Amino acid sequence: MSDIYAIFKREFRSYFDSPIGYIFITVFLVLTGWLFYSSFFILNYSSLRGFFELLPWMFLFFVPAVTMRLWAEEKKLGTMELLMTLPVRDIDVVIGKFLASFCFLTLTILLTFPLVISVVQLGNPDMGPIIGGYLGAILMGGAYLAIGMFASSLNDNQIITFIFGVVICFGLFIIGEGFVLIRVPGSWVPVLQFLGIGAHFRSIGRGVIDSRDVLYYLSVVALFLFLNIRALESRTGH
Amino acid sequence: MAIQHPTIKSKTLSFTSVFLMLGILVFINILSYRIFLRKDLTEKKEYTISESTKSVLNQLDDIINITAYFSEDLPPYHTTIRTQVQDILSEYQAFAGNNLNIQYLDPGKDEDLKARIARMGIPEVPLGEIKRDKQVISMGYMGIAIQYGDKGEVIPFIPDIANLEYDLTASILKVKETSDRILAWIGDQDSNPQDPNGYKLLQDELNKNYVVRPMAPGNLTSIPPKTSVVVVDGSQALPPRALYAIDQYMMKNGKVIFLVDGVELAEGQGLSAAPVTADVATLLEHYGINIEQKLVADRRNAQASFSSGYVRFRLPYPLWPKIGGESFDQETPAVSQLESLVLPWTSPLQFETEKVPGLQKKDLVSTSDVAWVMEAPYDLNPQQQWNVTENDLVRSVLAMECRGNLVSYFKDKPVPENPEAPQGNPPKEEETVGSTGDAQFIVIASTRFVTNQFLSLFGENLVCFQNLVDSMVIGNQLIGIRSRVVSDRPLEFGTNDEKAIELKKTNHRLMGTILVPVLVVFIGLFRMMMRKQTKRKIQSMIQGGNHE
Numbered sequence: 001m002s003d004i005y006a007i008f009k010r011e012f013r014s015y016f017d018s019p020i021g022y023i024f025i026t027v028f029l030v031l032t033g034w035l036f037y038s039s040f041f042i043l044n045y046s047s048l049r050g051f052f053e054l055l056p057w058m059f060l061f062f063v064p065a066v067t068m069r070l071w072a073e074e075k076k077l078g079t080m081e082l083l084m085t086l087p088v089r090d091i092d093v094v095i096g097k098f099l100a101s102f103c104f105l106t107l108t109i110l111l112t113f114p115l116v117i118s119v120v121q122l123g124n125p126d127m128g129p130i131i132g133g134y135l136g137a138i139l140m141g142g143a144y145l146a147i148g149m150f151a152s153s154l155n156d157n158q159i160i161t162f163i164f165g166v167v168i169c170f171g172l173f174i175i176g177e178g179f180v181l182i183r184v185p186g187s188w189v190p191v192l193q194f195l196g197i198g199a200h201f202r203s204i205g206r207g208v209i210d211s212r213d214v215l216y217y218l219s220v221v222a223l224f225l226f227l228n229i230r231a232l233e234s235r236t237g238h
Numbered sequence: 239m240a241i242q243h244p245t246i247k248s249k250t251l252s253f254t255s256v257f258l259m260l261g262i263l264v265f266i267n268i269l270s271y272r273i274f275l276r277k278d279l280t281e282k283k284e285y286t287i288s289e290s291t292k293s294v295l296n297q298l299d300d301i302i303n304i305t306a307y308f309s310e311d312l313p314p315y316h317t318t319i320r321t322q323v324q325d326i327l328s329e330y331q332a333f334a335g336n337n338l339n340i341q342y343l344d345p346g347k348d349e350d351l352k353a354r355i356a357r358m359g360i361p362e363v364p365l366g367e368i369k370r371d372k373q374v375i376s377m378g379y380m381g382i383a384i385q386y387g388d389k390g391e392v393i394p395f396i397p398d399i400a401n402l403e404y405d406l407t408a409s410i411l412k413v414k415e416t417s418d419r420i421l422a423w424i425g426d427q428d429s430n431p432q433d434p435n436g437y438k439l440l441q442d443e444l445n446k447n448y449v450v451r452p453m454a455p456g457n458l459t460s461i462p463p464k465t466s467v468v469v470v471d472g473s474q475a476l477p478p479r480a481l482y483a484i485d486q487y488m489m490k491n492g493k494v495i496f497l498v499d500g501v502e503l504a505e506g507q508g509l510s511a512a513p514v515t516a517d518v519a520t521l522l523e524h525y526g527i528n529i530e531q532k533l534v535a536d537r538r539n540a541q542a543s544f545s546s547g548y549v550r551f552r553l554p555y556p557l558w559p560k561i562g563g564e565s566f567d568q569e570t571p572a573v574s575q576l577e578s579l580v581l582p583w584t585s586p587l588q589f590e591t592e593k594v595p596g597l598q599k600k601d602l603v604s605t606s607d608v609a610w611v612m613e614a615p616y617d618l619n620p621q622q623q624w625n626v627t628e629n630d631l632v633r634s635v636l637a638m639e640c641r642g643n644l645v646s647y648f649k650d651k652p653v654p655e656n657p658e659a660p661q662g663n664p665p666k667e668e669e670t671v672g673s674t675g676d677a678q679f680i681v682i683a684s685t686r687f688v689t690n691q692f693l694s695l696f697g698e699n700l701v702c703f704q705n706l707v708d709s710m711v712i713g714n715q716l717i718g719i720r721s722r723v724v725s726d727r728p729l730e731f732g733t734n735d736e737k738a739i740e741l742k743k744t745n746h747r748l749m750g751t752i753l754v755p756v757l758v759v760f761i762g763l764f765r766m767m768m769r770k771q772t773k774r775k776i777q778s779m780i781q782g783g784n785h786e
Contacts, residue, residue: 017769022762026755033751041743046727109759114750122729122746124563128279181314189314190321194267207280214272218262226259230252 003088004010007096008103011070015104020069025108028062029175033182036115042232047125051115052133056173056198059137059144064165066105067148070097072158091231094225098149105141108132139217143197144169146224172220173197253303254327257437258455261375282575287329290718291407294340295330295746302410303385304330307355309378310344313365316380322381324400328408345379353660358383359392382406386413404719408447411715421709422461422500424480425471436473443700444707447716449532455480459656461487466711472498473685476517478654481649485521485647493680493710496522497688500529500585501616511583511616524647525640526594526682530586533616534559534634535624536609544620555622557612558582561636567602571717572709573702577727580696583618584684586611586634596643602706603637606650637682644677680706 015021036051074080083093119125129143151164174180176196181189193199197220200213278286283333305325308320327340345351345362345610352362360381366373382393382405396402412419423437431438444450446464458480461468468487470476486495492709501512505738513531522529536559541552560580564575573579581603589599601720610630648654656668686692687699731739 014763016762019762021768022758025758029755029758030751033747033755037747041729044727044729051586077769114754118746122731122742123727124730126281128281131279147653169265178315184314184467187319193318200334206285208280208285209279212267212270215267219267223259223263227256230256234252 003092004096004099007088007093008099011097011100012082012103012238015100021104021237022051024062024066025111029057029111031166032058032112033115046119046125048115048119048125048130048133049205052129052137052201054199055137056140058142060166060169060173060175061107063152064145064162064169065149067145067152067165068154068158070101070149070161071152072156072161075156076158090229094149094228094232098145098221098225101149102142102146105145109137109141118212126207129205131211132207132208133205135209136201136213139214140197140201143172143217143220143224145223146228147172149223150228151227152230170195240658244746245517258552259641272685283552287326287333287403288719290715291330291403292333293406294715295334298410299336301337301384302334302413303339303341304406305380305383305385306342307345307360307379307383308342310346310379311376312378312380313376316365316378319396319398323402323455326399326406355379355381355383358390360394363395366449384413385408385463386410389413402717406410406447407719408716409772411712412447412560413705417464418449419447420462420464421450421611421707421711422467423450423452423466423471424455424458424467424476424484425474426454431690432733434550434688436687437689439690439693440688440700443704444745447704448707448711457657461492463490463492467707468494469707470494470496470498470518470687471570472516472518473561474564475495475708477657479656481517481521482648482654484518486671488677488679489645489646491674491676491678495706495710496520496679497685498529498681498682498683499582499583499685500531501533501614501682503583503686508529509618511614511618515615517776522681524593525677525679526590526597526599527638527640528588528590529681529683530588530611532585532611532613533557533635534584534586534605534609534611535626536560536583536605538562538608540618555617555620556624559584559609559636561603562603565604567600570600570602571711571714572705573602575718576698576702578696578698579687579702580692580699581636581684581687582692583681583686584636584734587636587638587681587683589638589640594640594642596675597640598642600641601635601637602639603635603682604681605636607631609631609634611659636684639678639680640674641678643673645673645713649673678710680710682683682706705745758781 015024032051032054035054036048039050071080074083116130119130147168148161148165151168152158152161154164155161173196175192176194176199181192184192195214200216203210203213250746267599270342276286278284304327306323308323312320320328324342331338343351345355347623356362358716360379360383362377362379364375365378365380380396382396383391384391393402393405393414423441425437427593430436430441441450441452451465453461455474455476458477460483465487470484484494497519498516498518499514501582504510511533515531516529519529535556537556539554539556539559540558540560542555542558543550543552545551548768558580560578561576562578566576568574591599606629610626610632611634647671651670653668653670687696688703708716731742733739
């Protein structure tokens with residue numbers, strides 16, 4: 001546990017020891033705020049639905065950008081070998097790194113709180129979908145992070161790992177979307193719908209916390225972290 | 239974590255463990271679909287079956303059969319609806335236990351079954367889907383039949399599940415009833431939904447739960463006692479005999495909803511308004527209720543669309559007060575859960591207690607505190623300057639419910655002539671009922687708010703009217719389900735001043751888009767400065783150490 005915490009601390013601090021973390025947060029907040037307010041006053045409805053509809057698409061690019069450096073940079077800077085010689089287990093390293101990026105992403109999501117202040121001050125929103133939306137966003141972000149970390153472990157080049165991450169996340173996102181579902185045989189629909197990342201986010205975003213949706217995200221996280229550990233082990237020969 | 243080269247054996251083990259992990263996760267997820275927990279965080283518990291439905295299901299004392307007819311090979315989009323319907327029906331089953339028998343049937347190629355459900359009123363409907371990059375139409379079933387003994391109700395087609403709970407519960411209540419619920423509509427029978435001033439859309443909706451019987455006021459001599467509720471369209475001319483029929487129906491404890499105007503609108507060269515005394519106002523005045531010949535305006539209002547030459551524009555229109563929140567009586571379930579109601583060109587209602595001492599009145603709907611009234615001649619221009627001082631502001635009652643003792647308007651008066659009585663024969667002696675101890679009626683100061691035009695603009699008006707009708711006939715059982723379907727949460731800027739509104743919008747845009755990022759940048763710069771300072775200190779310490 002102390003190993004995980006040490007790695008978590010080192011990784012989490014690293015986001016704020018370089019300009020990358022600040023640039024990421026700033027760009028994310030400006031872009032989501034600008035896109036949200038461009039339709040908020042036209043729709044004249046006190047809800048954050050517009051913001052939550054944006055998030056799966058924003059995450060497709062932002063989350064792999066957070067994770068692309070997680071392993072690739074270690075390799076580039078030559079610290080990977082150092083990390084591997086330390087008396088820590090692969091699983092601890094993976095979990096520590098994941099938790100750090102997860103907390104960083106959660107912090108970024110929570111910094112959109114001025115949007116909540118806007119809808120509360122200007123109307124009488126139903127807080128259920130807002131709480132659900134944030135919880136769903138954090139869970140979906142966690143799933144994207146696990147995928148992005150796995151992608152980062154596959155190659156030394158950050159650009160390539162970013163593209164890998166985007167492609168896997170995009171694939172898992174669109175398979176459950178309507179424009180794909182209308183083109184597949186009916187018997188595939190329930191399976192693809194279940195596998196799609198966006199459908200579970202929308203389900204929680206309604207304001208309904210369903211154990212099935214939560215378990216789905218936890219499963220995606222567990223699977224990709226496991227694959228990540230395996231990818232590391234294949235390099236180290238464990 | 240020593241670096242080694244992977245062997246074939248370790249690779250095989252790795253693949254095996256990945257598949258094992260995948261299998262475990264798939265198994266857990268499949269299991270989670272059988273055992274799961276849900277927490278509905280929405281304010282009105284929109285995604286959980288309501289307390290009203292639970293109460294109806296708990297009170298079932300005999301078996302009701304529900305058969306869902308869904309085709310197996312539905313287009314992909316509609317399979318989602320089938321799953322959602324199954325979820326809802328399983329919740330119904332959980333609360334009704336053995337008193338609900340639910341089964342799912344695919345009519346498939348069974349021609350006998352197809353013919354039987356077609357007779358019941360469930361059609362095979364055309365459903366769109368995309369096959370090989372082409373839009374094709376396939377046929378399928380998506381309906382539900384609810385049966386109790388020899389009585390049955392159907393939901394012919396379920397395009398989505400938004401109203402499914404209401405339709406199911408209403409159908410269960412309906413099949414359990416021993417007789418039809420009859421709603422007498424005293425006014426013209428409307429058949430054209432395009433007529434903006436007609437009531438076709440409302441009557442179609444009411445027909446789902448009631449047998450709506452239009453009664454022409456000119457021929458109205460009496461109202462059958464089996465009638466569950468009467469709606470009086472006050473914009474119609476009501477001859478004395480029709481008024482007598484309504485009064486006597488009330489004296490026999492009949493329930494009535496009066497729609498009445500204090501100001502009449504005329505469309506000629508533009509819209510104009512004039513005071514009006516509706517025929518039914520005479521009756522209502524006797525019952526202690528006056529409709530003032532004034533127009534109500536409110537700073538909390540709906541937007542109206544107007545045309546000026548070739549241009550159409552939308553403006554906030556104070557003569558369409560938008561009722562919300564505390565302006566609904568919070569103790570009356572029929573209105574307490576509503577979020578909005580728009581009453582166009584309405585008038586204030588006054589209640590004279592001394593005239594009807596035994597009658598209890600409840601204000602169902604009022605304006606906001608920032609409303610005022612306009613007297614004749616009325617200026618309806620939406621672009622006028624609404625010059626109102628704080629002294630002009632007054633709260634007006636726009637709908638009220640009365641219950642209790644009532645004396646007949648026709649007590650000790652001659653019975654109006656029956657126009658349908660055969661000529662030449664002496665009229666049959668009719669006995670007037672002089673009073674009742676259990677009168678119940680609702681007065682709404684607008685005949686327009688449920689016309690086709692306003693129902694298509696403001697769907698929440700329909701919910702309000704249906705709730706009021708249901709509360710008089712069925713009770714409050716269905717109200718809780720219907721009210722939560724409609725959710726209107728507009729932005730409120732607390733002012734009608736365009737400049738103040740724009741300023742607020744700009745402030746919120748800046749706060750939401752710029753404020754936090756600027757803070758983040760400052761914190762980043764501050765930390766970088768601090769780190770540089772620390773770095774310099776360390777460097778100077780090292781250099782100092784080296785000199786020594």
